[in-house]
Amino acid sequence: MLPLLKKNPVDLVFSSITAIASFSVILFIIGILYVLISESSLAIGKFGVIKFLTSTDWDPVKESFGALTNIYGTVVTTFLSLVLAIPVAIGIAIFVTEISPNFLKGPIGAAIELLAAIPSIIYGMWGLFTLSPIMSAYIEPFLKKITANIPFVSILFQGTPMGIDILTASVILSIMIIPFTASIARDSFNLTPAVVKESAYAIGATKWEVIKNVVIPYSKLGVFGGIVLSLGRALGETMAVAFVLGNNHRITTSLLDAAATITVTLANEFAEADNDVYLSSLFYLALVLFVMSFITLAIAKFFLLKAERKYSR
Amino acid sequence: MTRAQQRKIEGGIALTLSTLAAFLGLFWLVFILGDVLVHGIKALNLSLFLSDPAPPGMEGGGLKNAFIGQLLITLFATMIGVPVGVLGGTFLAEYARGRKIARIISVLADIMVSVPSIVIGTFIYAILVRPMGHFSGWAGSVALSIIMIPVVLRTTEDMLSLVPWTLREAAFALGAPYYKVITQVVYRGAATGILTGILLSIARVAGETAPLLFTSFNNSFFSTDMKGPMSSLTVTIFQYAMGPYEDWHAQAWAAAFVITVFILFLTITGRLIIKWRYK
Numbered sequence: 115m116l117p118l119l120k121k122n123p124v125d126l127v128f129s130s131i132t133a134i135a136s137f138s139v140i141l142f143i144i145g146i147l148y149v150l151i152s153e154s155s156l157a158i159g160k161f162g163v164i165k166f167l168t169s170t171d172w173d174p175v176k177e178s179f180g181a182l183t184n185i186y187g188t189v190v191t192t193f194l195s196l197v198l199a200i201p202v203a204i205g206i207a208i209f210v211t212e213i214s215p216n217f218l219k220g221p222i223g224a225a226i227e228l229l230a231a232i233p234s235i236i237y238g239m240w241g242l243f244t245l246s247p248i249m250s251a252y253i254e255p256f257l258k259k260i261t262a263n264i265p266f267v268s269i270l271f272q273g274t275p276m277g278i279d280i281l282t283a284s285v286i287l288s289i290m291i292i293p294f295t296a297s298i299a300r301d302s303f304n305l306t307p308a309v310v311k312e313s314a315y316a317i318g319a320t321k322w323e324v325i326k327n328v329v330i331p332y333s334k335l336g337v338f339g340g341i342v343l344s345l346g347r348a349l350g351e352t353m354a355v356a357f358v359l360g361n362n363h364r365i366t367t368s369l370l371d372a373a374a375t376i377t378v379t380l381a382n383e384f385a386e387a388d389n390d391v392y393l394s395s396l397f398y399l400a401l402v403l404f405v406m407s408f409i410t411l412a413i414a415k416f417f418l419l420k421a422e423r424k425y426s427r
Numbered sequence: 428m429t430r431a432q433q434r435k436i437e438g439g440i441a442l443t444l445s446t447l448a449a450f451l452g453l454f455w456l457v458f459i460l461g462d463v464l465v466h467g468i469k470a471l472n473l474s475l476f477l478s479d480p481a482p483p484g485m486e487g488g489g490l491k492n493a494f495i496g497q498l499l500i501t502l503f504a505t506m507i508g509v510p511v512g513v514l515g516g517t518f519l520a521e522y523a524r525g526r527k528i529a530r531i532i533s534v535l536a537d538i539m540v541s542v543p544s545i546v547i548g549t550f551i552y553a554i555l556v557r558p559m560g561h562f563s564g565w566a567g568s569v570a571l572s573i574i575m576i577p578v579v580l581r582t583t584e585d586m587l588s589l590v591p592w593t594l595r596e597a598a599f600a601l602g603a604p605y606y607k608v609i610t611q612v613v614y615r616g617a618a619t620g621i622l623t624g625i626l627l628s629i630a631r632v633a634g635e636t637a638p639l640l641f642t643s644f645n646n647s648f649f650s651t652d653m654k655g656p657m658s659s660l661t662v663t664i665f666q667y668a669m670g671p672y673e674d675w676h677a678q679a680w681a682a683a684f685v686i687t688v689f690i691l692f693l694t695i696t697g698r699l700i701i702k703w704r705y706k
Contacts, residue, residue: 205448233634
């Protein structure tokens with residue numbers, strides 16, 4: 115394929131160096147997996163796999179650890195943030211591709227991308243100082259009031275609105291992932307061939323009908339990939355939630371309670387873990403998180419690649 | 428109401444909601460940036476950059492140690508991450524172009540870009556911090572460089588692929604070996620793109636906090652010793668914002684302001700270059 119490759123000794127050296135550099139990516143992934151498994155072997159031996167994943171214990175004094183409270187926190191905040199983010203992100207993508215006048219397309223697209231560039235610690239700090247007081251003073255009491263008489267739903271809003279809780283953390287997380295989802299959805303929408311859309315207009319469809327029945331079905335693979343990618347990012351987000359989630363190792367039914375995610379537990383407790391079992395359990399948590407997010411991201415990538423192949427045909 | 432009216436109304440509602448969503452996104456951006464700007468500028472003063480932190484609870488002091496620490500950690504992370512990333516991207520786009528291994532590494536790098544950064548922190552803790560016996564600036568730099576490498580690698584690969592193959596053939600025809608073609612023709616053609624990728628990757632790691640928490644840790648004294656624990660802006664923001672003192676909160680806002688402006692500057696510059704060069 116490459117006529118001159120391997121003929122020149124310098125070329126051989128240079129190509130080997132570049133090969134080593136690119137294999138570093140594989141090395142990191144295997145290295146992370148290996149190190150996390152070997153570091154958590156003490157906890158794996160002591161608590162097993164099923165027991166660790168299903169135990170709600172988190173007691174450094176008795177040296178008894180389980181991941182369920184952390185996994186629960188991670189899953190609930192991620193799910194809630196996706197529920198809040200997806201409609202807004204799709205709306206943004208629809209606006210930018212189909213509705214907006216041309217002179218607004220650039221600025222709004224750029225603004226969404228800037229939102230993605232703001233570091234997560236800024237989101238977290240803003241959440242603590244600005245959003246959390248607003249949530250506890252206005253939004254959470256309001257939600258409590260309107261849901262007070264609805265059975266089951268009212269369980270979600272029990273307790274005193276403090277602003278440091280699952281709901282606030284999910285709102286911040288949703289603001290963080292809106293740009294990721296929106297920009298992938300926008301790119302997917304843009305790939306819909308104009309001819310297909312024009313055919314729909316020609317038989318009298320309204321703009322919304324074209325979006326609903328042509329653009330979205332055509333680009334659903336890409337949009338779905340974007341959503342799963344955002345899910346993967348939200349699972350591993352640390353600083354945006356560390357400020358406003360508290361660090362509460364309990365499974366709560368109310369969204370107005372503090373909780374703990376895997377990332378928050380790691381951020382708060384890793385540097386302070388004072389015995390081997392404790393530290394090993396934290397490595398075990400990191401391993402669970404790594405596996406969870408790696409699988410999610412791989413699925414996202416699978417869908418995005420599939421979408422790419424479909425469009426390039 | 429006729430069917431046609433119904434369809435029009437349905438469409439109107441849906442499009443209005445989409446427009447509102449777009450402005451909601453814009454609203455958050457203005458809200459967050461505005462808040463950081465207002466609080467940050469209020470707390471900004473010269474001693475923030477020129478003096479070290481005062482003891483907890485005392486007024487005054489600055490964050491000189493954190494600024495210098497952040498610069499050093501980011502600088503060394505860039506010095507490790509950029510060469511590895513650029514060379515790795517070169518392999519994917521040139522020597523392994525079109526091969527299965529290039530596709531696999533490319534996909535894995537894409538996944539690595541989004542892997543939780545805190546996991547990378549625990550990894551570096553296990554392989555660098557514990558064997559050395561203490562937190563260190565080097566550990567922080569290495570952690571950031573691991574985040575940086577896949578980013579630089581993927582942008583380099585994309586940018587090199589944009590250089591037309593015929594350009595390489597022209598150089599081959601003159602009898603140039605492949606490494607010379609790469610360094611003297613392909614790199615020149617893709618220089619702007621690669622540089623932009625580097626800028627954006629620096630913007631990406633400069634705001635990272637989680638991987639520094641247990642690698643470079645923190646240091647309330649001025650230190651340029653990469654072998655010891657080192658303060659960084661982001662970890663300082665975390666510590667100060669969670670702390671009990673009003674003075675700390677003000678300094679955390681100021682630090683947040685500086686880092687946000689820095690990152691947005693890099694991001695906007697990068698985007699402008701891409702727009703100008705690859706329209």
